[in-house]
Amino acid sequence: MSLTFAIAGEGPGGGRRGVLALPHGRVQTPVFMPVGTAATVKAVEQSVVESLGAEIVLANTYHLYLRPGHETVRRLGGVHRFMAWDRPMLTDSGGFQVFSLAKLRRITDEGVEFRSHLDGSKHFFSPEHSMAVQIALGADVMMAFDECVETPASWERTRDSMALTHAWAERSKAYWVEHRHEAPWAEQGPGSRAQGPEDAGSAGSGTLDPRPWTLHPSLFGIVQGGMYADLRRESALRLVEMDLPGYAIGGLAVGEPREVTREMIARTLEHLPRDKPRYVMGVGYPDEIEEYARMGVDMMDCVLPTRAGRHGLLFVREDPGDRASAVLRMNIGKQMFAEDRRPVDEGCGCMVCRRYTRAYLRHLFASGEPLGATLNSVHNLAFYMETMQRVRAALAG
């Protein structure tokens, strides 16, 4: 076991407050995971990500495989040491990016051949290769390699794709069982990690006791099945049979109406074990992550807070004094903010709202100053973190 999940409280809608213990530390759930695609939460320095209270971040396998290369990251001690982040991490399987970013894909039962979006070079990902790459990166949680069906897709097409995902999940699991002890830190335990460069020899202190014979990355399966409740059920049941440490719901938030997303999540959660962490990938707006957490989703990730921030879109509460009021998006580039001395969100206590005015953020954005992207991203991440903290408090037993 390299993962324990303890539920400390439950809410009326099925939501649960819990603690997920991973090799690199503990994570309070429900949790929102900031996305650090290329081993950096874009424009936000690691110590700031820590100060925001992020207990786990995600990195993208596809991006790190292409650049700097998973073997490089492995030789550098794994992605934690590479990016000097010693809290838990999760890597996706690369599947979603292969299907959304890469060019000229050719899919067989064996895997996916694709061309890099960076330089057009040819690559091949199989379930085994995705696992090998993820083990080299060495996150605490890795994801089974899945096919992401185009949307919309017919029931038949979705069923066939789902079957492939199940076959790939079996192969992912087999490879993981065989090789999970090969993560860069697995032999010594994460206690061997170090924050400073060139500090490999010092014995760190992990949040968990170092138990080298048991610590290794966990594998989560990914439920597919498109927008068909019967396929979602079948996919969940099939994956649960594999007895994996956790389960994700993939293939959502790909353009379907929000009601459909919620319905698919609800119909899938019914069939996932209550004692294991449940992760919805790639969602969502702040009100969505709150809703899904209250329904019983334990983990979520999304590029939205950082991507919106870089585009000058800032999340605020409609009534700043009521942190449960509606979520609005402020377009900070607007002229109306040019002399606005208020903080972005008058009820927000983040480092940006404590120090800077809308007028200053508007100036930075209008001037294309890099600090604008940073401050906007920090506020949005803080907004997400605060949202989840409030949800967790509401779910406390």
Place this chain on the structure above:
Amino acid sequence: MSLTFAIAGEGPGGGRRGVLALPHGRVQTPVFMPVGTAATVKAVEQSVVESLGAEIVLANTYHLYLRPGHETVRRLGGVHRFMAWDRPMLTDSGGFQVFSLAKLRRITDEGVEFRSHLDGSKHFFSPEHSMAVQIALGADVMMAFDECVETPASWERTRDSMALTHAWAERSKAYWVEHRHEAPWAEQGPGSRAQGPEDAGSAGSGTLDPRPWTLHPSLFGIVQGGMYADLRRESALRLVEMDLPGYAIGGLAVGEPREVTREMIARTLEHLPRDKPRYVMGVGYPDEIEEYARMGVDMMDCVLPTRAGRHGLLFVREDPGDRASAVLRMNIGKQMFAEDRRPVDEGCGCMVCRRYTRAYLRHLFASGEPLGATLNSVHNLAFYMETMQRVRAALAG
């Protein structure tokens, strides 16, 4: 008096260790001032600039005049409150940028007509207007409006330009004497400043006692005279007659050999009063700022640490254990650093060198990640700050 300058120690080469007290606080000299062109030290958040030990930063009048506009900054409480920086600041006169960035300049005795480099709009800067803009911005130190002669320039051309600079310095001084109490904070004293947005009413605690009847920005004159020692002498003597709070040496580091820069500085310092701060504008490499500080220069500024950082050039010591050894520039984008687990500079204690490897910085730079520009700029600024700290220690009485 809104400036006091106390010399606490002197070195054999003429260098002096001092304390410059300004309305927003005290500055240990010799000092290197990071450049915050558009009211932001590019890619570095204010609290990080503070933690680097920067006691004063510079902002560019030309840029802030064009965007967001000096009247906007004035209505927002001045540049300190605008950018939420409550330590001392200095603004240049806009002259250098008008001559280097703007288009279609037309120079008369009255001033300079130019077109914005942003949108081609037509503007006019006179000495009086430069002063008015700088008073609206409200830095602690403002600079007289000067003409920057092209380089190379003949003795006659340089003499005529210098004469114009002297006339403009007189007009700058006259306007400053008349209007210096109109800085946004001058009436209440800088104790009225506040870090937080919408916090204008609270009484802050300035480093100096609030003495509303005396606190206002100081004006420095700028010695010109090109690469001609006799003109530099004449310019210095002429400006000193004006009895300004401090003196700058302008028009250097514009392409001339380093020996000429040093010679012009040396020949000018001879004629500047020893009891007033002496500022060389727009220099330089770390070994240059050290050399000039040891010659008796008290203040310097340069975009180099941040600009070089954005281009992946990092300053390091040739012998990391000897902080006085030669300065090298490391091109972090090189393939040779791809798996280098060492910090950028093994003798540097900055937040970047404590946490991140060359391999990670190389990855960020090669991937175009914004964090790369931030971390490179932070290291370079730390390198400059450490250099000046070492020089100050050597000059301590």
